[in-house]
Amino acid sequence: MNEQTLSMRLERVAAHVPAGARLADIGSDHGYLPVALMLRGRIEHAVAGEVALTPFHSAQRKVRKHGLEQQVSVRLADGLAAIEPADRINTVSICGMGGETMCEILQRGKHYLSGAERLIFQPNGGERELRTWLMENGYQIEQEELLRENRFDYEIIVAVPGAGSAYSAEQLFFGPRLLQARSEAFLAKWRRVLRQRQQTLAHFEHAQAVPQDKAREFSKQVEWITQVLG
Known part of the structure; x- marks a missing residue:
């Protein structure tokens, strides 16, 4: 995987980022997703937030390599603290970590969000916990996708602000949209x-x-x- 060729799951995450978005990719893992989307002309601006030094420096190098310093801001920060009001972020992606960790990031940093952002997740387990947090914090699950890559099943969960969404225990377990579609992968x-x-x-x-x-x-x-x- 590189900034030109993403993994299958990151490609599917990229497909859920709206054209012209102002994206914050939290836990950006070397900046692959925001750099790829910027090179494709898909997004207007991006923040790549990373809490660990090695991927932070790697993302900085990738941004410099492609001359994207004005379009992609790479920040060493804890979770959503990477987002600043001037960024005018409208889409947030968090990928490649457990759902419980994602919940902690959201809970700890929700004051950095305006409450209007589209949230895109690719959790490695803990999907039920993540869906529960979203339901309890005023989000509705707009889209879900399931794919298999390298013998692992991955779910993508897209949430938007929408009070009043109440999911049953079974829906939280399987995913309301996945349960509805019942694809062959599911x-x-x-x-x-x-x-x-x-x-x-x-x-x-x-x-x-x-x-x-x-x-x-x-x-x-x-x-x-x-x-x-x-």
């Missing part, structure tokens, strides 16, 4: 997860001192998945 993922959960429950039956709340949670998930797969 069904294939949950067939795999069902096998794993059933194997785990079988192990629980022969194990000692299994936490009862965990066993109940897995049993409930197996029931939900079985119903969805029909």
Whole structure:
């Protein structure tokens, strides 16, 4: 992967960034996404925020290499603190970290947001926790996508401001839009997860001192998945 050729999942994230957006990419991982979108003429301005020095310096080098210093601001900052009012950001992307970490970033830095931004996430696990935070903080899930890359399943979640969105426990678990669409990728993922959960429950039956709340949670998930797969 480089600034010319993104990974499949970053390409799908890029597809959800509106044309002409002013993008803040938080945890920018060497600046691949904002630099690629700027080189393609897709966005107007970008902030690449990074908390770690190595990817921060790498993103700076990429921006300089392509002469994009005026269009892409690379900032060493903790989460959403990379965003300044003068940036007039209208789209935020956060990719490649756990959903729980994304929730922490959003909770800690929500005062840096105007509340009107389009939020695009590609979590590595913790999708249910992320959806729950969005629901509880005045966002509705506008789009979701599921793809498989290098033997891993990845979900993309796009949220926009919209009070009054209430999702059921099952919708938070599967994703309301994914559950509605039931794509082949979605069904294939949950067939795999069902096998794993059933194997785990079988192990629980022969194990000692299994936490009862965990066993109940897995049993409930197996029931939900079985119903969805029909």
